[in-house]
Amino acid sequence: MRFLNIHHARETIGRLVSAVNEQPPLTAADLPTAYRSVVSALRPLPVEGEGITLSFKDSEWGSYLIENRTFENIFEGLENTSADLRERWKRDFSVALLHTRDLVPDLGALVDLVVTDVVMFSSTNKGGGTGSTLPGLVSMSPGDEWRPHDYAESLVHETVHLNVFLADMVYRLYRRPAKELEADEFRVVSAVKFGQMRPLDKAFHSAVVAPPLMLMQHLRGETELVDKFRHSIRECTNGLFGKLDLFTPYGQGMVRELAAFAETIDFDLVTRSISGQEFAHYELPAAA
């Protein structure tokens, strides 16, 4: 599953940087900085410095997301947050990053490469969000009972969304724009919203985030997600196969790789997908 692969992410981001800047990166080690430069040009607000910038409702990003109703349906019941709560979120988030790097180092590397900003809110709905046109940005509303591994799983979840958006930008995943994929005829059953028919891109994204989260829980000795998604991810993948003609050749490859996992729930495959060279490269055809 190359949508989880750290080497492929570097290849994809390297290609994006090289194409957009119309020159190859000065050195490969400059890739994270070059990525941040390109991301800054694509978003309404630039990346500030290195690392992951953590901010809150009253930050520039917080105001932008609220004013533009970016995550309107998930910002219900927005509340102000105390300094103590922000400190706790910051501490738990830092521990979550360390936890991710320890548990699956190349997933940690993927987070470090792809995510530039996390904006934390307190809202009725708990979880994380990302936008296709806001690369690097994660919105998060932590649950009251969240422990560091919950932050880690939310962060990895959103990182995979962001990574797939980047792949869509560089290679294209679908033969139609996302707006058109909302039509009833292009809907597929979700892997997480059980029994619900979702637009093709949303159903696809619901399935691609499942394998790393299942792996993370598996490594912690938890079986809840594994039991929960075992059947739904297969059902979703079967639905995606039925709409394979709506995917580009690159997208079709991703669906096939996803299906190989859905059929087996093989955690060794997830580990190899994250770190293995076998998922590193995609031969992009030249422009016609």
Place this chain on the structure above:
Amino acid sequence: MSVITNDTENSEVTEAVTLDESVADAIRGNVRAFLGEDNTSMMGGWTN
């Protein structure tokens, strides 16, 4: 606002990225198409 430091050693890139000009053209076309079409889509994992 605060900054959480990246693990730079972990995210070190070990291989130079090179790009053929025709491939660069294809990618620039893809990026233009992605941004030009209505591809705004929000994702996430949320519970009530």
